[in-house]
Amino acid sequence: MRILLVGAGGTLGSAVGRALLARGHKVIGVGRSGGDLIADVTDPAAVARLYTEAGPLDAVAVAAGDAVFRPLRDLTADDVVATFRGKALSQLELVRQGARHVAPTGSFTLVSGIITEEPIVGGAAVSAANGAVEAFVRAAAIELPPQRINAVSPTVAQESLPAYGPFFPGMDAVPATRVATSYVRSIEGSQTGQVYRVW
């Protein structure tokens, strides 16, 4: 398959890219500052250009999202808006526009995260953005067929423990390769409207 992978350069994105390549797929990596294609997907006009440049696609997968972690009492209105734009609106826009570009039986795989269900201090805006993504996946799944849509909800990656470990006390980390497996499941499988928890 020909797969657009947004956030291909990150910890998770690299693992997803490797997993898809190992399965024989063609991966078109997208980043904000590097990759096969460069785009800031928080800008709807940039998403439009991205789809024009990408050509025919069998799947779109998102492995990154910008989000602000900050204690609720210090969180600003701008932090909340930035988090919604970076993690929720960007992904919805990739689907909204992508529905016209992806193959009729193609798929979308979005990313949420464990804190949708298991919140952590400082993560309220991010939990909200994740919750939007998961509810959108369930809803879009009844309108997109035969296209499919799922989300992957990872816990913290082992590779991210040095940076994020202290925010996830008593929560098991998983290697990014295990999260990547769920992207393969979403892309090559036949389910839709699912949130694959990897934790």
Place this chain on the structure above:
Amino acid sequence: MRILLVGAGGTLGSAVGRALLARGHKVIGVGRSGGDLIADVTDPAAVARLYTEAGPLDAVAVAAGDAVFRPLRDLTADDVVATFRGKALSQLELVRQGARHVAPTGSFTLVSGIITEEPIVGGAAVSAANGAVEAFVRAAAIELPPQRINAVSPTVAQESLPAYGPFFPGMDAVPATRVATSYVRSIEGSQTGQVYRVW
């Protein structure tokens, strides 16, 4: 208690206001064009003015949200942004700012809706906004104590069937008074981080 009720003039808001008055509370009704106080809560500056005008509060309850229902393939980027602003960001902002204004043991009661979990055609953006609200409630509940926060997730109201009934085939409607009961439960009870389903 002294309760700020946002969306007091709507079908649900009227029922919530009556229920709270019947329980002996003082209700300060907020609407965009009428009520005890007038505010467009999608504007953070208007939310700030609202809290200044409202004075001391024991609870904030939201019974309305602007949202765009439209088939996914016709939905515009502006529809999505308007729905997030009208139903999700506005409620998050009422909590974010309200945490400094509401009594230390006060509460917030937000509104989501059945389509977070049971999607309907044309409701993808609204489901997403609702999902944001519910995940935010779970997350904010671990940072706000001793303040509390819950959401009420209603199905379609019997009073709204003439307008919205066709969108909810085979889904039971409930009278707005039954939904209002869950607002009382959130405000007078002691639970936090809950989503009260009324369907």
